[in-house]
Amino acid sequence: MSQTQVLARKWRPKNFSELTGQEHVVRALGNALEQNRLHHAYLFTGTRGVGKTTIARILAKSLNCEAGITSAPCGTCQACVQIDSGSFIDLIELDAASNTQVDNMRELLENALYAPTCARFKIYIIDEVHMLSKSAFNAMLKTLEEPPEHVKFILATTDPQKIPITVLSRCLQFNLKQIPPVQIAHHLQQVLSKESIPNDIPSIQFIARAAQGSMRDALSLLDQAIAFGEGKIDEAGVRDMLGIIDQGYLFDMLEALAQKDGLTLLSLAGEMEAQCLSFDTVLQELAALLHRLALAQAVPEAISEDTLDSARILALAQRLPPEDVQLFYQIALHGRSDLSLAPDEYAGFTMTLLRMLAFMPDDFSENHQAASTAAPKTQSPDASAIRHSQPVIDQLPQGSAGALSNFNWPELVQQLKLTGMAKMLAQYSEAKAVSVDQIELCIPDVHKHLLEKKYQDKIQTAMQAYFGKPITISFSVGSITGMTPAVLKQREETEKQAQAIATIEKDPIVQELIEQFDAKLIVSSIKPIQK
Known part of the structure; x- marks a missing residue:
């Protein structure tokens, strides 16, 4: 019974027309061959499996085809057939990874001085050439400086940075791309x-x-x-x-985010944990899906009908704001790097989802915003609730820079219609100084990457819309007390969690189970009720 040939060998391209994804290299080599503008040394660079040695062998056939130097070797002459089978005597292939020493290179170069046995050119294909030792490179350099007319070098590497510049400068270099x-x-x-x-x-x-x-x-x-x-x-x-994650989970998570449904998010996370899915892989796949969503929003024609789940991608792209998609993408990437630091993978994954939920915009009706904007500036019995729930920047006297006693930035951030990265910038900032029409905010150095002008402008626009008058917002980077909206929100969630744990621990049934059956309460499984 004959052994089946692996597909990678069976379907290896035998001419330039069969190559996939390297049109720029094929065009350049084809033109050079047709015009007989030949170089003595070629260097093909690129990641594994993109066609470096395949192109090298096709080039060897093009140079030695009995029909003459051509960009379309016949494939049937003795030279072409023997090169395809690996038995052509004037084609020497060397794996530099296992032949790094200078002695091997010197022997090879001494043989290069002799004329080819039966071919037009003696061709040396050296794979992973960057693995050669410094001495071996120096020996090669002498031949590259004064190459014999009958010799052609074809070098291939995945790491051109390790090749001496003196060798690089004497090669015609082609960079092969990863194939889409x-x-x-x-x-x-x-x-x-x-x-x-x-x-x-x-x-x-x-x-x-x-x-x-x-x-x-x-x-x-x-x-x-x-x-x-x-x-x-x-x-x-x-x-x-x-080990691919069911895409249905990913779409369901984004649908839950669109509906701000934290319960469904945690339920989906629980299902994935029960199936022992890798949360790192889930976040990687989620980021890939978000990338396709961003493409659908910016360049809809990039999502063809052949794209996986194209209809669902295009539908979801209409529902989620583009800035939320960008924000979720960044949070997913950071979530992957944070998994190793989390108490456990489940906690790290669910925290990432909750972070996406936390930075989504809050829904406030236009009537609420109008009522807040038109709130009375003087205290009255009917306005006490408003005074406690909204900042009073326009009640501060002129020239009161630095007066923060009546100004509550964390509460204001909750009421501003901010989304995405602008909301994140506001959440991590702290009010430093306030006057009648100006607020100075400070952000710690660790979050200074958020200080993009477009996010600052969005905060200023939201403030002006909220108060109905011109307000200037300025930012600085420096030390803060730590009482930012993000910290206060985390503290509030921690207090709720502590209250939930205390309530469960005091429950008579739970106490009875602990006493009679030596049961243990799994604190991490307790979640406060979201009102």
Whole structure:
């Protein structure tokens, strides 16, 4: 029984027209070959699996094809066939990762002085060339400075930064790009069609995304998926194989955020924990979905009908404000880095979701805003509630800079119609000085990245709308007392949590369970009721 050839080898491109995703390199090499403008040394750089050595071998055929130097080698002459099979005597391939020493390079370069046995050019393909030792590079440099006419060097590397500049300057360099998932998916579908293997579009798109720009990795994953699915490829099997999160969870979470439904968010988190899903992977997938949402909002045509869940993405893009999508994306990224610091992964994940919920805009009706703006400036029995719930900046006398006794910035922030990063900037700021038409705010150094002008302008606009008159907001970076809206809100949540725990602990039934059955109260499972 003959051994099945892996797809990455079986479907390796044999000419430039079969290459996927490197059109810029193909065009440049094709023009040079057709015009016979040849260089003695070529360097191909790029991440793994994007086609460096494949292009090197096609170039070797182009240079030695018996039909002549061409951008379209015949593929049938003795030189082309032998290069494809790896048996061409005048093509020497070297893996620098296992041949780093200067002695190996000197031996190779001494042989380069001899004319090719049966070819037009003697060609050396050196893969991972950055692994050569300094002495080996120096030996190569002498040959590159005065190369024999019959020798061509084709170098490949994933790390060009480690190649000496003296070598780089003597090579014609081409940087190969990571291949877009759409192009990978299209190529995989062509391969599966020729292999007559049943498949569906979502599974191919999952594999294309998982390959992270590498066609070789994509074909290896395709091989794995075929074995996993016993000769066929379907979405469920590929999800299991790759450990992909059910996208339904992600959409449901964003729907819950759009509705400000914290209970559903925690319920979804509990379901995912019960399935032992990786919360790091969940946040990674959530960030990827948010990226697609942002694309749908900014460039709708970027979401084609072939895109996974395109209809649901476009629908959700209409519901969530763009600045909220941007904010959620940043919070998801920070949430991933915070997971290792959290008490446990569940706590870190749910805290990330709650942070998204906390920084969403509060709903205040236009009537409420109008009533707040027109609030009386003098104390009266009927206005006492208003005086306790809203700041009184316009009651401060002229020239009272620094007078903060009657000014409550945290309460004002709750009533301003701020969203996204502007709300976050306000939450982490502290009022330093107040006058009749000016407020100076201070933000600690750790949060100074929030000080973008557009966020400051949004706060100033919201303040002017709230008070119905011109107000100037200025910011500084420095030390604060710590009594920011964010800190006060966290303190309030902590107090609520403590009250909830105390209430449960005092419950007669709970006390009886603890006394009779030596039960233990899991404090982390107690959540205060959201009113």
